[in-house]
Amino acid sequence: MSLTGRVHWIAGLIGGALPFVRQYILNHVYHRLNQQRGDNEQSGKNGQSANHTPPPTSSNGNMSRNEALAILGLKETASEDDIIQAHRQLMQKLHPDRGGNDYLASQLNAAKETLLKR
Template sequence: MGRMILLIAVGIFAWLAIQKFKYTPPDKRRKLLVQWVLIALALAAVLLAITGRLHWVGAAIAVVLPLLGQAWRTFGRHLPWIAPLIARHAQARAEKQKSTDEKAHRDHASATDREPQLTVEEARKILSVSAHASREEIIGAHRKLIQKFHPDRGGNDYLASRINAAKTLLLKQLEH
């Protein structure tokens, strides 16, 4: 009987958590999820302590940890010397993220710079079109190849980029 009551309580808790999570804006979902997980862990620790499977000190620590986190945030808002520390930490994280993004962009740009430039003849060979191919023939050949070699269909980025570059080069040549 005790297990049945426990199972019903867990089910109700899970249902409440899902309902709360479903109607929360996406930008606040992560914070809400962390809160619910911490509450669930605290309740599990208390339940284990009541049933004798966890020492009461362990349960007390599990219950106090979320409260300490909330107290730290409260003190951060009310003590003027903590606010600049938190702001400096947030700024350092933002700068680190920005430098990481810039490095990734530079690496991508240098990778595309290393690719050899296509000649018109190579572009024709890649797309298997003649020297007098029309715009429709070029687009059709491109479409057929990109369907085979697109990264989403088992191809790779390099092949897809070369096929796209060949199409772009040949279409530019037709315009001039």
């Protein structure tokens, strides 16, 4: 319509830019909310800081209880239900079918097995 003279060229530019601006703002808000949600999940229930990274597992393949607790983000007093719930939540995020990788999934499984040994 700007080309035919029915609408001023500035209005045409604004109208053409609105979808791009809207998409940019929505993407920004979406990423900000996901970042806050991730920070809250890491520091919320388990009482750990959001910048905590679990230590690497030992090279001999046997995972210690402390390493397993760190991988699942749990405290020493975690119950069996807490272990299962933490494993399930992390596996939903890090499963290879959902964009994670085999190594992370195997570490989560090994941590769960180590903690649930009877």
